[in-house]
Amino acid sequence: MKVDGKHFRSIWREHDGWSIGAIDQRRLPHEFVVAKLTSCEDAAVAIRDMLVRGAPLIGATAAYGMALAMREDASDAGLKRAYDTLVVARPTAINLKWALDEMRMALAPIDPLERAEAAYARADEIVEQDVEINRGIAGNGLKLIEAIASKKRGEIVNVLTHCNAGWLATVDWGTATAPIYLAHERGIKVHVWVDETRPRNQGASLTAWELGHHGVPHTVIPDNTGGHLMQHGMVDLAIVGTDRVAANGDVCNKIGTYLKALAAHDNGVPFYVALPSPTIDFTVHDGIRDIPIEQRSGVEVTDMTGRTADGRLETVRIVPEGSPVANYAFDVTPARLVTGLITERGVLKPDRDELAAAFPERIAAAE
Numbered sequence: 001m002k003v004d005g006k007h008f009r010s011i012w013r014e015h016d017g018w019s020i021g022a023i024d025q026r027r028l029p030h031e032f033v034v035a036k037l038t039s040c041e042d043a044a045v046a047i048r049d050m051l052v053r054g055a056p057l058i059g060a061t062a063a064y065g066m067a068l069a070m071r072e073d074a075s076d077a078g079l080k081r082a083y084d085t086l087v088v089a090r091p092t093a094i095n096l097k098w099a100l101d102e103m104r105m106a107l108a109p110i111d112p113l114e115r116a117e118a119a120y121a122r123a124d125e126i127v128e129q130d131v132e133i134n135r136g137i138a139g140n141g142l143k144l145i146e147a148i149a150s151k152k153r154g155e156i157v158n159v160l161t162h163c164n165a166g167w168l169a170t171v172d173w174g175t176a177t178a179p180i181y182l183a184h185e186r187g188i189k190v191h192v193w194v195d196e197t198r199p200r201n202q203g204a205s206l207t208a209w210e211l212g213h214h215g216v217p218h219t220v221i222p223d224n225t226g227g228h229l230m231q232h233g234m235v236d237l238a239i240v241g242t243d244r245v246a247a248n249g250d251v252c253n254k255i256g257t258y259l260k261a262l263a264a265h266d267n268g269v270p271f272y273v274a275l276p277s278p279t280i281d282f283t284v285h286d287g288i289r290d291i292p293i294e295q296r297s298g299v300e301v302t303d304m305t306g307r308t309a310d311g312r313l314e315t316v317r318i319v320p321e322g323s324p325v326a327n328y329a330f331d332v333t334p335a336r337l338v339t340g341l342i343t344e345r346g347v348l349k350p351d352r353d354e355l356a357a358a359f360p361e362r363i364a365a366a367e
């Protein structure tokens with residue numbers, strides 16, 4: 001995607017051929033800063049501290065983290081150490097484990113002398129595959145937007161999204177935003193309601209930044225606004241991303257997604273979830289019961305950072321000293337509230353049979 005006329009992905013191999021460049025997402029929308037990752041530890045810290053975030057991008061970063069590790073120590077012990085370091089960097093997005101398993105499968109059977117080169121090659125494939133998958137999601141989701149646009153006889157299609165499942169959360173295009181970008185490119189009039197997504201505000205900071213740079217009309221709304229908009233016919237469909245989809249079709253995504261799905265259900269608004277196949281976890285049969293929910297620092301709830309009128313970045317506390325806070329980063333939306341799963345292989349019903357028929361290789365990997 002373009003930033004000030006220049007094409008960027010969220011992560012890339014630098015010109016030296018081995019170090020990894022990534023956009024430091026903690027600094028957006030205030031500053032556009034590129035970080036350089038030169039070790040496995042750098043990659044683990046980037047994931048843990050949310051310099052990079054979003055399920056597919058976490059996976060891509062971990063893959064390059066393995067490659068960086070293999071430059072330092074490509075022994076069996078080095079491979080295990082890298083896997084163990086990276087896999088615990090964040091708990092909920094299954095793409096992290098998926099990417100590391102793919103890397104281990106490619107590297108374990110080969111001679112340690114060949115592992116570094118093979119690791120970069122496999123990581124590059126994972127990155128390219130993400131872009132291809134998102135193109136597939138774009139095409140399949142586009143049909144849904146086109147259908148609504150033609151029903152509305154060319155009037156604006158209003159899409160609500162939560163958090164950031166845009167190109168910053170993936171390598172390029174995004175998941176939830178991919179159909180939106182494609183619809184916009186094709187000249188369909190789309191407008192996006194962007195949930196701010198407290199407490200880290202990925203919607204206000206990242207999704208709005210992305211859409212703005214791409215010229216997609218959008219409006220940032222406080223998280224509690226969606227239900228009101230839906231009651232008044234101001235949302236045609238919701239499209240969100242996901243960090244893990246269980247075998248039964250339950251969808252784990254950024255905290256607050258469940259409430260939006262409830263409101264959508266109550267108002268007859270279609271609620272779609274866009275996902276790449278590595279986000280499906282066939283080892284989890286009941287999403288609500290079994291998907292681990294990350295709990296993050298209370299500082300994200302108590303403090304807010306923004307730019308002052310004279311251009312300084314300032315952090316202020318908004319909660320009284322001494323008040324306990326809770327910060328659950330994700331919630332699970334039951335499959336019954338999900339209209340459809342937009343995947344690279346079509347729009348599926350959120351149930352085991354449809355998922356299994358579309359992605360038999362993911363079932364095989366889980367067995």
Ligand SMILES: CSC[C@H](O)[C@@H](O)C(=O)COP(=O)(O)O
Nearest residue numbers: 053054055163165169241242254
């Ligand atoms: C496509 S990324 C997954 C989700 O769609 C996204 O909304 C999300 O929850 C990301 O969470 P984050 O905590 O910012 O990594």
